[in-house]
Amino acid sequence: MLNQEPISSLKGIGDKTAALFEKLGVYTVADLLAYYPRAYDAFEEPVAIGQLKENSVMAVQSALVKHADLLRFNHMQVVSLQLKDLTGSLQVSWYNMPYMRANLKPGEIYVFRGRVVKKRGRLIMEQPEVFTPQAYGELVHSMQPIYGQTRGLGNKAIVKAQTQALQLRQMEREYMPMELRKRYELAEINYAVEHIHFPADQSELLYARKRLVFDEFFLFLVGVRKLKEKRADKRSSYVMESCEEVARFKEALPYRLTGAQERTLQEVFGDLSGGLVMNRLIQGDVGSGKTIVAVLALLMAACNGYQGALMAPTEVLARQHFESITQLFETYHIEKTPVLVTGSMTAKEKRLAYERIERHEADIVIGTHALIQEKVHYDNLALVITDEQHRFGVGQRELLSSKGGDPHVLVMSATPIPRTLAIILYGDLDISVIDELPQGRQPIKNCVVNTGYRPKAYSFIARQVEEGRQAYVICPMVEESEMIEAENVLDYTKKLRKELPASVTVEYLHGKMKGREKNRIMERFAAGEIQVLVSTTVIEVGVNVPNATVMMIENAERFGLAQLHQLRGRVGRGSSQSYCIMVNCSDEEGTLERLDILNRSNDGFYIASEDLKLRGPGDIFGMRQSGDMEFKLADIFTDANILKSVSEEVNRLLDGDPELEEEEHSQLKRKLDEYLGRNYERLNL
Template identity: 40%
Template sequence: MKTVTEGELKARLRKPLLLELKDGAQDRVVMGGLEALVENLARPFPEIRALFQGYGAKTPEERRKALEQALALLEDGEEARKEPPPKGGGRMGLEDPAHPLAPPQSRKRLAELGLRTVRDVLLYFPRRYEDRRALPGVRYLEDGQKATLSVKVLSKELVKTPKKGMTLVQVRAVDAWGWRLTLVWFNQTWVLNQIQEGASLIVTGKVRRQGGVQLYVEHFEDEGTESLSTGRIVPIYPAKEGVGQAFLRRTVHRALEKALPLEDPLSAYREEHGLMDFSFALKAIHFPEDERELARALLRLKFDEYLLLELKALLDAGGLVLGRAFRVEEAWVEAFRKALPFPLTRAQERVMGEIAKDMQSPRQMARLLQGDVGSGKTVVAAFALFLAAKNGAQGALMAPTEILARQHYENLLRYLFPLGVKVELLLGSMGERERRGVLERLKSGEAQVAVGTHALIQEGVGFRDLGLAVVDEEHRFGVLQRRALLKMAQHPPDVLVMSATPIPRSLALTLYGDLEVSVLDEMPPGRKPVKTKVLPHALRLQAYAFAREEIRKGHQVFVVAPAIEESEALELKAATALYEELKGLLPEARLALLHGRMPAREKEEVMEAFRQGAFDLLVSTTVIEVGVDIPKATLIVVENAERFGLAQLHQLRGRVGRGGLEGYALFIAGEASRATLKRLKVLEASTDGFYIAEMDLKLRGPGELRGTRQSGYPELRLGDLAEDTEIIEKARALAKRILEEDPTLSKPQHQALRRELQAQAERIGFREVI
């Protein structure tokens, strides 16, 4: 008599199950019902038999799930027998669909998690880990604790509860020390056939102490089997309903077995940086032997992540560009110092030294100048423009609005006119005759410095020899507008980008990977810190009583409406409603309204009128200009302050106290939970913008880096910008060194890096990197 093999039995089972699924799980494909057929054919497969117990009484949806699970189990075994593809270096096979790792039904579940290729699976890192190496005894368990235990089965039973449709599988068990407990499964009757009395199990679940110890089981397996879920540091992956952790671990484990070893993109640099081998790091991040191995794997893969990010930023910016080498004479530096009406801070002196060194280098300067409100960035920019002028070159400073451009123009006149440097202003609102005169002086070289808005990059504008481009509040322009300014030069000009928004160094190095970072972390003497108070919503009227007193003294007040969602229409409604309310609360005050839906020209007119003192109180959304001086503004009130980040609130309070008068900021918390108040109280305790930005990063996270999806930048999978500054700096230094040696990554030792960059670009939807 011929013996039927397990494979033949599976083939016989698969056909009726597929037909049943195609028929809508109506239980009419097999005479006598599908349950009887499965019970007969699936004797060697208790997991499958258990799925079809009571099949006729199940709903069509429950039947469909049982069919899909059964087919997945049948396919799973077949896939496991297939010969693995040859192991290879580089990316061989990594971009193929993930079908070698899972049967068709399971591939659909993986795709829901974004896992479509072997590469996707390898880079699907755990979100946390559980240490299941030393398993506790029952006597030490606490109510509500999640635990993994080693137990021996004593007995089992099926219990029907009074609640309709609820059945419990209860298994009496004992741990290695003789302490008893009850294992409980809800509505999983198939478990009865899976567990035999006397068997040793590893079980994981939540503990309940109710007249004894119960464990509500989430996962179990035979203790004798080699397990990915016990006896080790176990990975816990991000998952969705219907995708179990054991299934994910098994899938990742297969991916590692099939794909490794891989070519190491950093083989030429691994030893000098003390980095783990790439393939070993991939294995260890998923299934580490111990904590030390996990830490080394995390370091290696974070380093790769930041290196690729920095390479992408540098390549997007055109790589490391040769510019011109400017002369810098000590006599010029001393003349600049003496011409200023105030002494420089140590921070300004330090940053001026960094800029002078950059400008002397034959490589193009590309530097970000960060400084808190009032730290003196314009003076430093004036120094760079002065050096360009002394070398016979021209400089340009581009600001986002006409108000800011005029303010910069007035300041640069103060600093540079005594030194014989001719400064011109170019605005879109200028008359044709005035504009023509400015353009002629720029083209002839008579004008040494041009200050303006987008008008600087419009058609018809030209420079005789643009050697330095300064961009203020670069995030308000965008990369394309910055590049348009640079294209106006015959040779690559030096670039200085200024920002009054304090950014933690780690975030600055990532957001502006193509720029060196200078920080003005010291305020000029005499600048008074803004006094700050957080108020609960119940006390908000006290804020407006204080506003009334400030207005009576002849001072001016900002009131900022909450930004509700990312909708200008809703912002407008919030600002308008607050404006109407304040007209009733402060009838004697002259009020103005400013919001994002106003035309740019109208916004500037309102802001200029407020600056000239035509209004006492300005109700605004967050469009108030960064850096604009309103000398008489002494108070800012921010409604629903919890809706803003700490760094943004710090920026807002920088609008007041700029004219030598005492400044005040009142932040009204609409939602006054303990966590909210604790976060806002950081602003009461500190006026250091960089400390506040660091706290904001830790509390809120970085958000999407520079609009990563839009710009082709990958999201960080492992990196933590609040903690990884040192790793980022090392990765950035290596990225610069690699591109200095090999600008197109065409050398053999950089081919794997180039492929990784291209793979990232393709995954995000950007086809070309280099």
């Protein structure tokens, strides 16, 4: 079977199921093979009832003495049975699954596996899976993959499809040079693909993952190097001069720029007036004042008779940028015109915006991905600014650049990546760092607490709301999972509505919601109509709500420190004191030590470097920390050592054989051409 055949070519996948796979971004067999598990379920030996641990997924083996009971209450049918051994007793229950009573036969031996909870002082296993001892024995010590799912397409269906795809796939020809594989002890590529999906144990998983992570970094960094070579010393068509309007605007601001902002601004202005095309990254911690630097750069372009574009990762943030820039220009009598372009605008609104852009009635264009649509034609685009770089692929950034004749490119990122890694990842860009916060900002007060503190936290949130403030509550999951014990957005919202006064409006937000629905919720929160927002990390990048003063993060142990810091950065944006409450639900050694780094410091760069020291390369079960960055498996924090090694190897390889013309590199050249063609469309690479 050719790997580029549609997913529907697999047995048992019709048009309806194929459409569900497409929701996950899986269109072909190759896409399916590259759709890696998000976690693994390790099957352990059954234990005695007395050894069961609360809030753990475990298995017990027991003979059935009598039929299970079938109970009815509150419009619900519950199948229940009592298991006993010499060490204790366990209640096993299934809700709205009456057929389980007929399936379980007295006198037979079964293995029951599920999550153990404690209710009214008794241990209960709810909704467990049931196996024969023989069937369970075949699973013991194995690692079963758990994939990201969508409604109507469960894990079993995805596992079945993956099994079939691996059996029928067209084997990949090895492209990594043997010498390189030996030096880093890398698995053969087909072995890695098979064992990332179905590892026998953790050592096999780590071995497979190491190879695939190495490849992701390798291909990405070759692309970065090619971009750098393409752009090197490129003369600019847009050489700018300093202008009085920019100086007047800067002087009129009600605050002085920090030393770091001033230094960065001069670096940007130097690029714009220097005669070469600017390709610069501004790294600044959350709240460090990157936006005003961007506004001044856009104003400089406009004052020189050019257009500038600012591309934001979300519609809400794009709208906020547009409103704040419009207000600033009106306040300080700057006669330049901003225009907004977003996907949710009506066809008429878009058409009018496009006409204004093409006729140069708009000096500054602000928007989302809509800015790179084919219908948008710029008259004289000289400066492109992308906000929150890690949310955009290099391809999108380059596509926006292609709207002008090699415009200057400025990238802003609040991801506090240590400089050593930033130089590798953004090798095609010069780097400026804004490493101090504006004066007058009150440092966020932090605390790490256990689950017993929740009632106090809810009371604190209620008091803050009473004083006119707002709060975020972050949960790691959208909905309940049988296998992962973590707070989820939907159930938590219901719980908070009961805990908080009826006058408090509590709503939820998560990544599975439709774009329009997400925008509506965020706009209501920004307008103060919603007091408490329960959300997944979808709000990590997105809005500026100065009135929000509380960030409560459930299951803080499940997030990387860099991500926790990003989440915390959603508060502390106004003049009021802000607070971050991190709820630690783990008693694992080292967790408190890790979270205490956040407790002690609000400095993102310090936190990121400490995080690198604490998280070893084997720590692959925590949540990914580094945004999208075009990687499926690799994480720049967890895999920092691999990233550094790959950077050295890419430079060594391309310095010695820039066009990969040597015979031993022929397969690697084929793979790179395929990768660059797929990821850097229209880049002329």
